[in-house]
Amino acid sequence: MNSESSPEGIPAATIVIFRSAPDGGAPEVLMTVRSRTMTFAGGMAVFPGGRVDPADFELAQTIAGPDLSVDEAAHQIAAIRETLEETGLALGLSGDITADSAAKARVMIEAEGALAPVLAAFGWSLDLDQIVPFARWFPQNEKLSRVYDTRFYLADLGTGEVDVSIDNSENTRLFWTSAQGALDAAERGEIKLIFPTRRNLERLALFANFDEARAQAEAIPVKTIIPQIDDNNDQPMLRIMENAGYPITAELLSTVQRG
Template identity: 70%
Template structure:
């Protein structure tokens, strides 16, 4: 099968993973700090994820043709990539169904590191894809002629529920994994403890609106996903980077001089 050429940028996917805060209070999301040497968003705090590989498109075609999902090939490929990247980068087996334990997830992660593709992992462990665990949330394409690697990224939501979950970095692309409330991440960025690119900050502001995963999922299902392409707009003699007004985001613009764009 020929992998379809991306219509905009490099196709990518990520899952915003929720868990209940072990100490109570606001729910937490999982973030990672990318290695400083990475070409995209080096040193920035982001949600786990990565590009959609040719093998993801091939697996998507297979599961669509088999009737395992009614998703379109392209959407299934992005969700598969999000599942694969999550297992690879964090050790969490999300979007999967079968006999899954901490031990089998660790073994599957090791096998994935060897094979680089998800299909043989599913076959070896007797697992199947469970797209019902994944909720489309947003799509960002921050096109910029000054950035050589532009990603067209689909964001998804998933819920772990319990706070008793171990995660560990993959050491290849990331230096640190941490759980935080969306509000806590924004406050950490304001204190200079972490750095956020423009899409991550806007997504955290949107996530901070919600007091639970259920609230986040309800809004995501109520607002159709549209591709967000930030545009530079002149306001009061100053350039602002602006996004859609009706896509669910409480903050839709930032002074261009203060924007971190990866």
């Protein structure tokens, strides 16, 4: 995520990756801690993802159709590409995918910077049914170092035993946690969460499993969430819309972690 912002916002995409908890408890999601040297959200715990690149739009043009715009396809492709590069997980793809081939594909995507050459080299194809549109955040009214227009997706690994590893560039740590566990860790000061990540974790904590998350995501149309500063009270608040599926829609501006 190294492009300068524009008035329209930098297009970005991220995947909230579910897995069944090894102990049978609340489902876990994969989070990464960004390097403190990163301009945006340095040192923050976020979901894997990154900006949408021109090559993502080029590949999207080959699969778009009446039910899938080029813009939406490019965001989904970016989410798949960034997840493979940042974690080593081959989500949203179909074909002969093994731990070994995924590792080799990760090396290739880091070198090529695009997903299309990887698909051709390994004989894989896109399987966008694996990822579910969940949310869209565009904090254009806040004073941020860069403004990203980010689409969030959901995906399910199902199993509790999957190897992941950091990419050693933008991230310093990968970890599995329940959504509530991440919120509790933030309260203890063990991790830091920017406003959109905190709100999404609160929403994810509502679900007992991936199927519940998918059902809510499919029942509530994705709306563009643009946080607004509310100065009508003694202390300013940062608010989001009330009808997008989020249980907590406001936070004191003084406590908000910015990007």
